[in-house]
Amino acid sequence: MKQTRPIRLEEVAALAGVSTATVSRYLNKPAQVASATGERIRAAVEATGYVPNMMAGALAGNRSRLIAVLVPEIAQSLFNDTVEAMIKELSVEGNNVVLALTGADNARLTSEIEIALSRQVDAIVLTGILSDNEVRRRLQASSATVIETWGLPEDPIDVAVGFSHEAVGKEIARFVQSRGYRRPHLIVPQSQRAVQRASAFAEQWISDGGEAPTQMEVSVPSHFGQGRSSFRALSDLTVPPDVVICGSDWIAQGLIVEAQVAGVRVPDKLAVIGFGNLRLAGDMRPTITSVDVDGGRIAREATRVLKARAQGESIETRIDVGFQIIARESA
Amino acid sequence: MKQTRPIRLEEVAALAGVSTATVSRYLNKPAQVASATGERIRAAVEATGYVPNMMAGALAGNRSRLIAVLVPEIAQSLFNDTVEAMIKELSVEGNNVVLALTGADNARLTSEIEIALSRQVDAIVLTGILSDNEVRRRLQASSATVIETWGLPEDPIDVAVGFSHEAVGKEIARFVQSRGYRRPHLIVPQSQRAVQRASAFAEQWISDGGEAPTQMEVSVPSHFGQGRSSFRALSDLTVPPDVVICGSDWIAQGLIVEAQVAGVRVPDKLAVIGFGNLRLAGDMRPTITSVDVDGGRIAREATRVLKARAQGESIETRIDVGFQIIARESA
DNA sequence: CTGAAAGCGCTTACAG
DNA sequence: CTGAAAGCGCTTACAG
Numbered sequence: 201m202k203q204t205r206p207i208r209l210e211e212v213a214a215l216a217g218v219s220t221a222t223v224s225r226y227l228n229k230p231a232q233v234a235s236a237t238g239e240r241i242r243a244a245v246e247a248t249g250y251v252p253n254m255m256a257g258a259l260a261g262n263r264s265r266l267i268a269v270l271v272p273e274i275a276q277s278l279f280n281d282t283v284e285a286m287i288k289e290l291s292v293e294g295n296n297v298v299l300a301l302t303g304a305d306n307a308r309l310t311s312e313i314e315i316a317l318s319r320q321v322d323a324i325v326l327t328g329i330l331s332d333n334e335v336r337r338r339l340q341a342s343s344a345t346v347i348e349t350w351g352l353p354e355d356p357i358d359v360a361v362g363f364s365h366e367a368v369g370k371e372i373a374r375f376v377q378s379r380g381y382r383r384p385h386l387i388v389p390q391s392q393r394a395v396q397r398a399s400a401f402a403e404q405w406i407s408d409g410g411e412a413p414t415q416m417e418v419s420v421p422s423h424f425g426q427g428r429s430s431f432r433a434l435s436d437l438t439v440p441p442d443v444v445i446c447g448s449d450w451i452a453q454g455l456i457v458e459a460q461v462a463g464v465r466v467p468d469k470l471a472v473i474g475f476g477n478l479r480l481a482g483d484m485r486p487t488i489t490s491v492d493v494d495g496g497r498i499a500r501e502a503t504r505v506l507k508a509r510a511q512g513e514s515i516e517t518r519i520d521v522g523f524q525i526i527a528r529e530s531a
Numbered sequence: 532m533k534q535t536r537p538i539r540l541e542e543v544a545a546l547a548g549v550s551t552a553t554v555s556r557y558l559n560k561p562a563q564v565a566s567a568t569g570e571r572i573r574a575a576v577e578a579t580g581y582v583p584n585m586m587a588g589a590l591a592g593n594r595s596r597l598i599a600v601l602v603p604e605i606a607q608s609l610f611n612d613t614v615e616a617m618i619k620e621l622s623v624e625g626n627n628v629v630l631a632l633t634g635a636d637n638a639r640l641t642s643e644i645e646i647a648l649s650r651q652v653d654a655i656v657l658t659g660i661l662s663d664n665e666v667r668r669r670l671q672a673s674s675a676t677v678i679e680t681w682g683l684p685e686d687p688i689d690v691a692v693g694f695s696h697e698a699v700g701k702e703i704a705r706f707v708q709s710r711g712y713r714r715p716h717l718i719v720p721q722s723q724r725a726v727q728r729a730s731a732f733a734e735q736w737i738s739d740g741g742e743a744p745t746q747m748e749v750s751v752p753s754h755f756g757q758g759r760s761s762f763r764a765l766s767d768l769t770v771p772p773d774v775v776i777c778g779s780d781w782i783a784q785g786l787i788v789e790a791q792v793a794g795v796r797v798p799d800k801l802a803v804i805g806f807g808n809l810r811l812a813g814d815m816r817p818t819i820t821s822v823d824v825d826g827g828r829i830a831r832e833a834t835r836v837l838k839a840r841a842q843g844e845s846i847e848t849r850i851d852v853g854f855q856i857i858a859r860e861s862a
Numbered sequence: 863c864t865g866a867a868a869g870c871g872c873t874t875a876c877a878g
Numbered sequence: 879c880t881g882a883a884a885g886c887g888c889t890t891a892c893a894g
Contacts, residue, residue, distance in 0.1 A: 206673075208887060208888085209887065209888065210887085210888095218864075218865085219864070219865045219866075220865090220887090220888080220889090221864070221865060221866080221867095221889080221890075222863085222864060222865075224888070224889055224890085225863095225864085225889090225890090228889080232863075232864095233863075233864085234863055234864085237863080237864085251645070251648055251649050252649055252887090252888080253590075253649070253651055253886085253887055253888065254649050254650050254651065254888095255586055255589045255590045255595055255650070255651045255886090255887080255888090256590050256870090256886070256887035256888035256889090257887080257888050257889070258586045258870095258888085259584075259586045259587050259590050259869095259870050259871065259872085259886090259887080259888070259889090260869075260870050260887075260888040260889040260890080261870085261888075261889050261890080262870070262889090263889095264586055266629075273615060274605055274611050274614060274615050275611050275612050275615045276611070276810070280605050280606050280607070280611075281606050283605060284604060284605050284606050284632065287630060287631070287632050288632060291631070291632075291646075296629045296631070296646065296650060297629065297630055297631075298597075298627045298628065298629055298630075299618060299628055299629075299630040300618070300622070300627070300628075301615065301618050301619060301622075314582070315622075315627065317582055318582050318583055318584070318585050319585050319586070319627060320584055320585065320586045341535065342537075423810055423811070423814065424810070424811045424814045424815070425810065425811070425813075425814030428814060428816065454814065457788065457815070457816055458816065460791060460792075461791075461816050479607070479754055479755070479756065480754070480755045480756070482756075483754065483755045483756030483759060483785065484755070484788070485759065485788055485789060485792050539871060539872085540871065540872065541871085541872095549880075549881085550880070550881045550882075551871090551872080551873090551881090552873080552874075552880070552881060552882080552883095553879085553880060553881075555872070555873055555874085556873090556874090556879095556880085559873080563879075563880095564879075564880085565879055565880085568879080568880085583871090583872080584870085584871055584872065585872095586870090586871080586872090587870070587871035587872035587873090587886090588871080588872050588873070589872085589886095590870090590871080590872070590873090590885095590886050590887065590888085591871075591872040591873040591874080591885075591886050592872075592873050592874080592886085593873085593886070594873095
């Protein structure tokens with residue numbers, strides 16, 4: 201390793217017989233360079249094998265082309281599809297994604313924001329809910345675009361791209377009622393948003409004349425094993441449920457497996473609803489009724505916002521990408 | 532957004548009554564600064580709310596503190612635990628991870644390497660196998676540390692931290708034999724390494740006197756649904772298997788679910804072995820026998836290598852972190 | 863359409 | 879232990 205010094209812009213310019221300014225323009229805004237000149241530069245770049253130093257470019261141009269994406273974790277997360285789509289979308293535009301982990305409880309959210317700011321990122325994409333007002337202000341004072349995703353706060357820090365978890369809860373309640381179920385049971389991962397959905401469900405259910413639904417808390421990140429244990433815990437309930445609304449498809453899947461082993465038929469004896477509409481929801485036996493969130497759409501909207509911002513265009517501050525209940529065999 | 536100009540080092544220095552050089556030293560190598568001076572600087576940093584511009588620091592110091600991690604995908608990947616551990620480990624040292632996606636077929640591997648180099652990353656962590664010799668040379672000519680993970684090539688580009696997939700294949704073959712199974716069937720995701728494991732399995736199995744195992748190919752990334760369809764495809768085999776070796780725990784899980792629905796008892800009528808030792812392997816019913824790869828260990832070794840490199844220490848070029856067959860109920 | 867030159871905000875020999 | 883100064887490799891008004 202560590203051999204020859206890399207080629208700089210200056211050497212390309214010398215070879216092409218132009219100034220570094222012109223090479224820089226050719227590389228960044230080719231339309232501003234005469235085509236004959238451009239061709240000479242192109243040849244010089246190729247001949248030298250020039251690779252731009254983006255750190256220098258970032259400092260000089262005050263644009264890092266770095267986007268920080270902050271998620272609780274990635275080992276197994278409902279956000280993964282969104283993050284993947286985001287990385288793909290953004291890299292097309294010449295940006296790179298710095299992925300930071302804030303922990304299942306989002307404990308490292310504010311510190312990771314500080315670090316991202318120090319990195320001079322052009323934008324910060326948040327999935328967690330930021331309650332610290334000082335950091336909120338610091339974020340607003342910075343020149344970075346801040347995109348809150350998955351949620352849809354009343355008063356976004358900057359821009360929000362997501363959907364209403366309250367609406368999801370209410371919609372599921374209506375769905376459950378329309379299917380004729382009478383005794384819903386909720387399995388609620390202790391994340392702010394899952395709790396929000398559960399509350400909204402209960403509210404809607406009760407206002408529609410139902411009894412207050414029973415519910416159980418599980419830790420985050422949610423996983424398959426919780427589904428199994430949750431099924432077993434069902435026998436502790438005085439009122440046996442006829443439908444279980446799970447905070448994630450993983451929980452739903454575990455619940456179904458355990459139910460099958462116990463000889464409880466899904467959905468005949470017990471209906472199950474998941475959340476996230478992961479691939480496995482459609483692949484499971486029985487297939488799992490779930491709530492679809494379009495991660496690709498979130499990523500596209502976020503990218504569009506970033507682009508508009510970079511060009512100084514005005515942008516909406518709340519973009520609702522919606523959600524969809526996908527009815528399948530399990531409920 | 533876009534308010535007041537950020538504080539610079541110069542303003543901190545002025546407030547503390549020292550030069551920018553001293554502030555920079557205090558921030559990066561506090562031991563080189565007198566404690567009284569350091570205290571004044573600390574106070575000045577706090578009073579001004581100074582946030583260092585890491586892009587400038589990177590350019591001046593020729594050290595970006597950026598590590599590129601290249602993986603095929605993250606929606607659902609066996610590498611996720613490793614990537615998560617890597618991000619955690621590295622961020623403790625003040626580094627950030629740029630996550631780049633190379634595609635399930637690794638088609639974007641070389642282009643993402645170019646981009647990472649342009650970013651002046653201190654290190655590139657690869658999970659895919661790099662066969663392009665030119666890029667290999669370019670990588671070696673760069674000053675970036677290159678860490679190949681998960682695999683353990685004979686001749687690493689720079690440093691390799693992983694395990695032998697061939698050894699995994701052979702070890703599974705011995706395990707299967709020791710358990711008395713006679714007719715293994717392999718479900719092989721078409722990734723280079725899964726194919727390597729399958730070949731090694733077959734080789735060992737045959738050299739131990741077994742009949743050539745049957746096998747079926749599935750696409751990457753592997754998933755639950757493939758397990759279900761693979762089970763159904765088993766009936767096409769002229770010789771019904773007594774054990775199925777799956778390329779991932781997701782396949783194994785899908786296979787078990789489908790077997791249960793079909794009334795085939797696991798492991799009594801059909802044993803199943805997974806790969807990856809995901810959390811669900813221990814949570815599934817029956818629990819899944821799998822191969823454990825310690826992602827945390829890989830991340831720690833990689834971090835150790837990076838640190839040693841940064842300090843100019845010499846380092847090993849091949850670090851074998853091993854693997855472990857975890858025998859559970861399914862086989 | 864192009865160039866000379868200033869400047870982005872740091873780090874680091876070098877000298878003391 | 880500390881400072882003056884050069885320099886990292888680009889971008890971008892500004893002027894022509």
